[in-house]
Amino acid sequence: MSLNTIWETSKAPYYPIVAKEGQFAVGFALLFVALLLTGLFGLNRSFLNIPLLGLPASLAFGSLVDLNYSSPATMEPIFSAVSNDAYHLYTLLRCIGFAEKARIQITPDGIRFSVEESRVMQGLVFLDRALFTTYTFNAPPPQDRNDDTLDNEESTGDVYPQFLISLTALLETLQIFGIGDANQSSFMPNGSFQNTSGGAFSSPALLLGRTCALRYSSPGSPLCITLSESGVTTTCELTTYESDDPSFGSAGSEVDIPLQRDAIIMKIIMRSAWLYNAINELDATDPTVLTISASSKNAPFLTLSGSGGPFSESSVKFSTDKENGESEANYKNLQDDGSKRAKLAPAVTETFQVNPPSSMGSLVKENYRFALIRKASRAMAAASKVSIRGDIQGVLSLQFMIELGGGNGEGDLGPARGGTRHVSFVDFRFVPLVGQEDDEEGGEENRDSEGW
Template sequence: MSLNEVWEAASATPFIPIVAKDRQFSVGFNLLLLALITGTFFALNRSFFSVISLGLPAALASGLHHKMEPLFAGVSNNAHHLYTLLSCIGFAHKATVQITPDGLRFSVEEGRVIQGLAFLDKSLFTSYTFNPSTDSGFNNLNATPQDDNESSQNGAYPHFVVSLSAVLETLKIFGINELSESNRPRDTSITHSGIASSSAFNAPALLMDRSCILQYAQHGAPLSITITEAGVKTTCELVTYEPDEDEADIPLQRDAIIMKIIMRSAWLHNAIAELDSSTPTILKLSACAKREPYFALSGAGGPFSESTVEFSVDQHNEIAGGAAHGTTQSQMHKVLFDDGSSRARATRAKLAPTVTETFLVSPPSSMGERIQQSYRFALIHKAARAMSVANKVSIRGDRQGVLSLQFMVELDDHNVPAGRPVGAGVKGPNGPVCFVDFRFVPLLDEEEAEMEMDAGVE
């Protein structure tokens, strides 16, 4: 049979492939893809069932985790503001932190006789995000975010305990400590109103380029602090703890305030520093609106003589009694002058100018016309840091003898002396205004007598 005959015979039965010509490319591509997937499963030693049963839930959980927003996140362009406020209550190692829509509330206490409260207002942060619906695993706590804005509605806000010492060390992790005016004694700066010199190489200028990010993801998560400076980023994750169930604030009866005195914090700081030189164990507070001494602080119980610093509410100098009263070794009266110094005087002189902006004393009839309370001097001295950086202090006391020292701290970015007076409001001419509050439990008569006897024996 010739080739032509074979060709004609084959044309009667044409060849039809299994895969149509127009589908051969797609079929080949699918087979190649299947080979790659099968080879991958074989290399990972995983079956197809295990990949679906384990990989798919993991992928979904990962997607949900990335979509979940943190419970709290805050960004501050000035980490030193946070450090300044928290260092005022740095006498304790641990602090209870409460997150509120208005800011962060840090609370420390020692022996249930002293409590320090520092409120980081949301105005200190360039970005402040609070998502209370993210986590619901918090217990109620009858606490308030700020002393002057107490409300029982804040009890449901999340709270936890964190190491305050670790927080302070983290905020100054790059080695830049405090501002120059914070290190300067207050008695040398209260009379200056000019702006201190500043350069590109001093601590305030270096602190301007430091940012701080605080983040708390959920209940039980660590507190994350990220510090960024000059392109260097450091992240610290601090372990958080559950607060004690019986933890509560030292109560201050606002409807039973019998004493309210507002003055420059520098005067109080200088007075405590003067009394500290005699190493007392007891601080006696005396206030009267009708006769001298109008407001006096005395240090007693120490190994040395008892000393007293007297304040006045009059606007002119006046010698009380017209005659000099002799001083003894056991009683020394000191008077504060305009330059911040104190000098011993045989006569009690009133201050010029006035050192108190507000002086309200209204004791109950059972106390007489004078308010007298005693406190542990060592506890009052723990507020010295707040006294040194604050502008003003509000001294309040209730009928139970609880003492409240509320300090107004004006934060500044330009190294302006902290003693510059500011008006009322949450923001002064140089920066935001924040508050730090200390509360002290008074000494009972038996405790005071016991401490004086112990000091006499020593």
């Protein structure tokens, strides 16, 4: 099947002769008529009854079989999309590749992937429909959803298709033509990134002819992935699963690690490379706990500390530029409206907001498992900027901005398509450690907001 045929198939709507909501009634009626005519013919077998009873019974059985086997296969799929840049999809999904399975939610605006570990870490990737050349979504009718989902829908609004899929298998499928070969050795076993430069004959330089088509026909059906390159087409069907979690099937936001957007006490935007380098420096001492401290009044204004490992405690401090002193460059935008306050901020930050409640003093301090933070290093290496947010409960959000399509410089991944560039976000959320020693200056809460 050619790529043009796939595009036309994904766009052309299919209208069955019998509507899906009426197929059961029609099928039952045909079956009843067929059994009735067959019974009458069996009671009075004669040449006269063959055209009167036998042939209509055969036609009824044949129509029933055709309705059951032909219509579902040709019905309009719930979701179909085609992307000209399979590498972009691979890059974003690999940022959350630390988990074996991912939860997928298909919406009219894009595809949402989420993974978690022990309910204390969550990774979120949203593939916007702008990343696809064609994107078609047809919400399944209510009868295709279970009763529990229908009960929840009354209070949560539209509930879109959700299922689990093997993320490992999906990543292997996307790189079946060697999409990730050149970058495979760039990532260390612990999730760290080793910067390497590719040539003219390495990916992503050789990805211009690759396309990826996704298709999800009906609830419970496999996710079909069709990859095409230079006339070679490969189709893979990945099994979809339903979660045993009772909350599965409800709105996606209900199962996320909650971030209180109305109780943000820390918001920092900086180049992702600075955070990536700091985590790598701390990783050398093999710590078990990462402590994040931020202050709006006292230096150092932002500190990342690693402790609990076999070596001594280590820290990375972000301070103002000592050569410039308290110059205008050190005063950052501390308010959402862009106005400035008379507070200093680290020179590496673009936005620095630290507003702890009066009970905490001027210092925001929280502890997290270092091993979990390190699993976000792939996103750190691929992103151009990071938004560090924390709420009053200590929940940490690291939202990475990844620029796709430029191919020039840090954060620009993949080949350019006629100058088209897309910006995507990968969001990680972490639950703080409970019971860790608190400093005398407070040290409780962390981040919030919509990041940028």
